[in-house]
Amino acid sequence: MSPVEQRFGPYGGRYVPETLIAALDELTAAWEEARDDPSFNARQDALRRDFVGRPTPLYLAERLSERVGSRVYLKREDLAHTGAHKINNALGQTLLAQRMGKRRIIAETGAGQHGVATATACALLGLECVVYMGTEDIRRQAPNVERMRLLGAEVAPVEAGARTLKEAVSAAIRDWVANVDTTHYVIGSAVGPAPYPALVRDLQRVIGEEARAQALAAEGALPRRVIACVGGGSNAIGIFAPFVEDAEVALVGVEAGGDGIASGRHGASLGAGQTGVLHGSLSAVLSDEDGQILEAHSVSAGLDYPGTGPEHAWLRDTGRASYVAVDDDGALGALRELARLEGIIPALESSHAVAWLLENPLQGDGFDLLCLSGRGDKDLAEYTRRTSAA
Amino acid sequence: MIAGEERIRAAFAAAEAEGRAALMPYMMAGFPDREAGLAVAAAYVDAGADLIELGVPFSDPLADGPAIHAADTKALAGGATLRTALEVCEAVADRVPVVLMVYVNMVLAHGGGAEFAKLARAAGAAGAIVPDLPLGEDEGIRDAFHEAGLAMVPLVAPTTPPDRRARIGAVAKGFVYLVSTVGTTGERGELAPELAELVAATKADAGETPVAVGFGIGTPAQVGEVGKVADGVIIGSRLVRAADEGGSPAGAADAVAEFLAEARVALDG
Numbered sequence: 001m002s003p004v005e006q007r008f009g010p011y012g013g014r015y016v017p018e019t020l021i022a023a024l025d026e027l028t029a030a031w032e033e034a035r036d037d038p039s040f041n042a043r044q045d046a047l048r049r050d051f052v053g054r055p056t057p058l059y060l061a062e063r064l065s066e067r068v069g070s071r072v073y074l075k076r077e078d079l080a081h082t083g084a085h086k087i088n089n090a091l092g093q094t095l096l097a098q099r100m101g102k103r104r105i106i107a108e109t110g111a112g113q114h115g116v117a118t119a120t121a122c123a124l125l126g127l128e129c130v131v132y133m134g135t136e137d138i139r140r141q142a143p144n145v146e147r148m149r150l151l152g153a154e155v156a157p158v159e160a161g162a163r164t165l166k167e168a169v170s171a172a173i174r175d176w177v178a179n180v181d182t183t184h185y186v187i188g189s190a191v192g193p194a195p196y197p198a199l200v201r202d203l204q205r206v207i208g209e210e211a212r213a214q215a216l217a218a219e220g221a222l223p224r225r226v227i228a229c230v231g232g233g234s235n236a237i238g239i240f241a242p243f244v245e246d247a248e249v250a251l252v253g254v255e256a257g258g259d260g261i262a263s264g265r266h267g268a269s270l271g272a273g274q275t276g277v278l279h280g281s282l283s284a285v286l287s288d289e290d291g292q293i294l295e296a297h298s299v300s301a302g303l304d305y306p307g308t309g310p311e312h313a314w315l316r317d318t319g320r321a322s323y324v325a326v327d328d329d330g331a332l333g334a335l336r337e338l339a340r341l342e343g344i345i346p347a348l349e350s351s352h353a354v355a356w357l358l359e360n361p362l363q364g365d366g367f368d369l370l371c372l373s374g375r376g377d378k379d380l381a382e383y384t385r386r387t388s389a390a
Numbered sequence: 391m392i393a394g395e396e397r398i399r400a401a402f403a404a405a406e407a408e409g410r411a412a413l414m415p416y417m418m419a420g421f422p423d424r425e426a427g428l429a430v431a432a433a434y435v436d437a438g439a440d441l442i443e444l445g446v447p448f449s450d451p452l453a454d455g456p457a458i459h460a461a462d463t464k465a466l467a468g469g470a471t472l473r474t475a476l477e478v479c480e481a482v483a484d485r486v487p488v489v490l491m492v493y494v495n496m497v498l499a500h501g502g503g504a505e506f507a508k509l510a511r512a513a514g515a516a517g518a519i520v521p522d523l524p525l526g527e528d529e530g531i532r533d534a535f536h537e538a539g540l541a542m543v544p545l546v547a548p549t550t551p552p553d554r555r556a557r558i559g560a561v562a563k564g565f566v567y568l569v570s571t572v573g574t575t576g577e578r579g580e581l582a583p584e585l586a587e588l589v590a591a592t593k594a595d596a597g598e599t600p601v602a603v604g605f606g607i608g609t610p611a612q613v614g615e616v617g618k619v620a621d622g623v624i625i626g627s628r629l630v631r632a633a634d635e636g637g638s639p640a641g642a643a644d645a646v647a648e649f650l651a652e653a654r655v656a657l658d659g
Binding site: 013014015016017018019020021022023160161166170173174177178179180181274275276277278279280285287288289290291292293 | 448449450452453455459460463466471472493494495496497498499500521522523524525526527544545546547548549550551554569572573574
C-alpha cells in the first residue's frame with residue numbers, strides 16, 4: 001500500500017509543537033504497518049461485525065423517495081453500536097494504541113458521541129480513558145456525560161474560551177504534549193496533524209466500501225450523488241473515499257449554515273472560510289483578518305467547529321466534491337420530516353444532509369446515496385427547545 | 391549573517407563576555423492591557439534583560455499552558471492584535487533585540503512569510519519563534535524570514551530524536567530554543583534531572599549558534615541552575631503571573647522588575 005499521506009495538495013501537514021513530532025512519526029509508522037497486517041485486520045473485522053454490528057444496512061427510504069421524486073438510499077450509520085459512525089474510528093484507533101503498547105487514551109468530544117464511542121472502545125479493550133469536554137457542552141449534553149462515566153471514562157471539564165469543542169481539542173493536544181510517552185490521542189474527526197486525517201479516513205472508509213457494494217447489489221449501478229454532512233468531515237470522507245475515482249458520481253458535502261452564512265454565525269469553513277492552520281493542519285478555517293480563530297455556530301454540536309479536514313479542502317479545490325450549507329432551521333425541519341416519513345430520528349448533524357436533499361431533488365434517472373451518520377436521540381432536548389421557542 | 395541574527399548573537403556574546411548566560415524574559419503584548427504591556431517591556435530593559443521574547447496574542451496557543459493561554463485570552467478581549475505587539479517591539483527594539491513568539495496562522499493571515507517578515511522588521515524585530523511550525527513544515531516561511539533579515543529561531547524538545555536535532559541545529563538562526571521538559575509552558579517545581587545532558591547535546595548540534603532554555607523556569611534558583619549550563623535563560627509564565635498581579639501599569643512594571651532583579655543576581659552569582 002502507498003504511504004500514509006502527509007498532505008492533500010497544499011493542505012494538511014503537521015503544524016504542532018516540536019514535542020509531538022516524534023509521536024506523530026511513531027503513529028505514522030505504526031499505522032502503515034498495522035493496516036497491512038492480516039492479524040490486525042482480522043481482529044478489527046471481527047469486532048466490527050460482532051461488536052459494532054457492521055455492515056450497517058443500506059435502506060431504500062421509500063416514502064422519502066416519493067417525497068423528493070427519486071430513489072434515496074440511506075446508509076444507516078445510526079444503527080452502529082453507540083448510535084453513530086464515530087465508533088468505526090474509535091475502535092480502530094484504540095486497537096492501534098493497544099498494538100503500540102499505549103495504555104492511556106485521551107479524546108475530545110463536543111456533543112459527546114465521539115467521547116462515548118472512545119469510552120466504549122476503551123471499556124472493551126481495558127484501556128484507561130480521559131475525555132476532554134467543554135463545560136458548556138457538559139451542561140448541554142448531560143446524558144452523554146453520564147454514559148461516558150458509566151463506561152469508566154473520566155470526563156475532564158475544559159473552561160477555556162467558549163467552553164466547547166475547539167477548546168476541548170486544544171486541551172487534549174496539551175495533555176498529549178505532556179504525556180506523549182504513555183498516551184495515545186484518539187482524535188474524533190478527519191482533522192489534526194498528519195497522519196490523523198488519513199488515519200481517520202482509512203478507518204471510516206468502511207462506510208463507503210460497504211455502501212458502494214450494497215448500492216451495486218441493489219441497483220446494479222452506482223449512485224448519481226453521494227451526500228453527507230461535514231463538520232470535521234469524518235463521515236463524509238469515509239463515504240466519499242471509495243467513490244473518488246468514480247468520476248460520474250457527484251460528491252456533496254453539507255456544512256452548517258447556522259443562522260445563515262450572511263449572519264457570520266455559521267460553521268461553513270469550506271464555503272465561507274479562509275485557508276489557515278487550526279489544530280495542526282492547514283485547511284479551511286474560520287479566522288479573522290488578524291489570524292484569530294473564530295467561534296463556529298450551529299444548532300448541531302457535532303458541526304460546531306471552525307475548521308475541517310484537509311482532504312475536504314483539496315477535494316473542493318480540485319472540483320471533485322462540492323460543498324453547500326444548510327442553516328439551523330433547515331436542519332431542524334429535516335429532522336422532523338425524516339421522523340414522520342421514515343420512522344427514523346436522525347442526528348441534527350445528519351439532518352443537514354437530509355435538508356439539502358429535500359431542497360435539491362435529483363433530476364433525471366438514477367438514485368442518491370445519503371450518509372445517515374447518527375441517530376437523533378441525543379438531540380431531542382435541543383430540538384424541543386429550538387422548535388418550541390419559535 | 392543576516393541582520394536580525396547578528397543582533398541576537400551580539401546580545402548573547404555580550405552576556406558571555408560578562409561570564410553569564412543571557413537573560414530573556416517573555417511577555418505577552420497587550421497584557422494585562424495595552425499600556426501595562428508597554429510598561430512591562432520598558433521594565434524588562436531597565437532590569438537588565440539581554441533580549442525580550444514578545445508573545446503575540448493568539449486565540450488557540452497550542453504550545454502554551456494555562457497561564458499564558460489565559461493571558462492570550464485577556465489580551466484579545468482587550469482588543470489586542472498583531473499591531474499591539476509591533477507597537478511594543480517598536481518601543482524597545484533599539485535597546486534590546488526583540489524576538490516575536492507568533493503562531494503560524496497569524497503569519498499566514500498577515501500575507502505569509504515575506505509579508506509578515508516585512509512588518510516585523512519594520513517594527514525592529516530581530517527574530518521570530520513560530521512554535522507550531524516545526525522543521526519539515528517551515529521551509530517557505532523560514533526562507534522568507536531569512537531573506538528579510540528576520541532570524542527564525544527553531545525549537546528543540548526532549549523528545550526530538552538526535553538526527554532531527556542535528557538538522558534543526560544546522561538551520562537555526564539567532565539561537566536554538568530548547569524546551570526544558572515534555573509539556574506546555576508553565577511553572578514547575580523541579581527541572582528535569584537530565585536537562586544538563588540535553589543542553590550539552592543540543593549545544594553540540596547547534597555549533598556556533600547559542601542555546602537558550604525555556605518552559606518551566608519559575609524561580610531565581612532555577613534561573614541560576616539553567617544559567618550554569620545554557621547560553622540563555624527564558625522566563626515566561628512566572629513573569630506573566632507577576633504582570634497580572636501588579637494591578638496597574640506601574641504595579642506590573644514593578645512586579646516584573648523585582649523578579650528580574652533576583653534572576654540577574656542568580657545569573658551573575
